[in-house]
Amino acid sequence: MSIDAAFTLQRPDFRLEVEFELPATGVTALFGPSGCGKTTLLRAMAGLERCSGHFRLGEQCWQSEQLFVPTHKRRLGYVFQEASLFAHLSVLGNLEYGWRRLPAALRRADKAQLIDWLGLTPLLHQRATELSGGQRQRVAIGRALLTSPQLLLLDEPLSALDTGAKRDILPLLERLSAQAGVPVVYVTHAPEEVERLADRVLLMERGRISHNDSLQQALARPLSPLFRDEDAAGVLQGRLGEVLADGRLPFDCAAGRLWLAGHDPAGAGGARLRVLARDVSVALAPVPDISVLNQLPARVVSLTPTSTGQVLLMLALTGELHIPARLSAYSVEQLKLMPGSPCYALIKAAALV
Numbered sequence: 001m002s003i004d005a006a007f008t009l010q011r012p013d014f015r016l017e018v019e020f021e022l023p024a025t026g027v028t029a030l031f032g033p034s035g036c037g038k039t040t041l042l043r044a045m046a047g048l049e050r051c052s053g054h055f056r057l058g059e060q061c062w063q064s065e066q067l068f069v070p071t072h073k074r075r076l077g078y079v080f081q082e083a084s085l086f087a088h089l090s091v092l093g094n095l096e097y098g099w100r101r102l103p104a105a106l107r108r109a110d111k112a113q114l115i116d117w118l119g120l121t122p123l124l125h126q127r128a129t130e131l132s133g134g135q136r137q138r139v140a141i142g143r144a145l146l147t148s149p150q151l152l153l154l155d156e157p158l159s160a161l162d163t164g165a166k167r168d169i170l171p172l173l174e175r176l177s178a179q180a181g182v183p184v185v186y187v188t189h190a191p192e193e194v195e196r197l198a199d200r201v202l203l204m205e206r207g208r209i210s211h212n213d214s215l216q217q218a219l220a221r222p223l224s225p226l227f228r229d230e231d232a233a234g235v236l237q238g239r240l241g242e243v244l245a246d247g248r249l250p251f252d253c254a255a256g257r258l259w260l261a262g263h264d265p266a267g268a269g270g271a272r273l274r275v276l277a278r279d280v281s282v283a284l285a286p287v288p289d290i291s292v293l294n295q296l297p298a299r300v301v302s303l304t305p306t307s308t309g310q311v312l313l314m315l316a317l318t319g320e321l322h323i324p325a326r327l328s329a330y331s332v333e334q335l336k337l338m339p340g341s342p343c344y345a346l347i348k349a350a351a352l353v
């Protein structure tokens with residue numbers, strides 16, 4: 001099943017013109033600079049913005065040349081930057097708002113389990129006006145999920161929250177798509193949220209989609225707009241094992257086993273690991289007697305000179321799995337590295353996302 005969309009909208013100073021297809025599973029991040037049209041595109045998907053074009057979700061058609069299904073008839077959940085809850089209702093009243101209007105046959109969500117998962121049980125009888133920003137956002141997410149949507153649209157749900165509230169909600173967002181069993185489109189301009197949550201990335205620029213990538217493909221672009229602090233990063237998805245007596249923690253991914261040290265993990269299970277270009281060195285053969293724990297066979301994919309006189313290498317660990325390495329031009333010359341060169345990636349440090 002897939003999401004198939006094409007929208008055109010002309011405003012006095014802005015034109016949205018997009019066409020894309022996405023798998024109707026997992027989390028797609030809609031990423032781009034302020035004003036590029038992310039919210040407008042999300043609103044178009046919801047039917048809140050009247051564009052020309054089409055929008056199909058699997059077998060269902062919500063918009064075509066002949067048809068426009070109004071927002072209230074689309075089975076979707078929409079969570080805004082700031083949760084707009086009904087002030088006169090309690091938390092429970094807000095949660096049940098959409099639920100009550102849904103025919104019983106269409107109610108798929110387990111209300112009690114969802115309320116428990118979102119940590120809302122102690123707040124159920126509180127008024128919406130008495131909640132913190134993070135609590136309000138959890139109610140908004142719960143309210144959206146209780147309508148048993150077929151598509152969840154989230155517009156920068158963390159942007160108005162402080163660091164503590166973000167930390168509480170991120171683990172919930174990580175499991176949101178699986179929990180709801182529906183695709184999620186997530187607007188953000190925070191690279192760290194993309195790295196942590198996204199399976200796919202739609203990169204937007206000036207009203208258009210410049211790339212429709214898997215997370216790995218988006219991070220394999222040497223000049224990816226996802227790179228912050230001017231350093232490139234790769235994300236490895238895998239599973240954490242149990243910490244060993246010597247303090248090492250195994251992380252298994254498609255490229256093999258990595259060892260982490262000094263981590264205090266939340267527990268064994270699925271995890272993502274962030275590897276910064278500056279923490280990766282390159283050797284032509286495995287290096288014995290070295291403190292670096294991780295040496296993985298790799299192949300040079302591309303070499304891009306940077307403004308600081310260094311070279312940014314993209315290294316393929318497997319077909320799709322890339323990590324960046326930042327080397328001096330001198331080292332690249334000495335090792336005679338070029339696209340296709342086999343090598344070893346020496347990973348000095350990696351952090352759990």
Ligand SMILES: Nc1ncnc2c1ncn2[C@@H]1O[C@H](COP(=O)(O)OP(=O)(O)OP(=O)(O)O)[C@@H](O)[C@H]1O
Pocket residue numbers: 011013014032033034035036037038039040041189
């Ligand atoms: N209701 C509106 N009427 C006219 N122009 C609008 C309207 N809403 C947004 N715009 C303009 O359309 C363009 C795209 O806006 P949009 O809010 O979709 O961008 P965005 O990528 O979501 O930005 P941000 O990250 O800052 O939220 C901008 O130039 C904006 O000023």
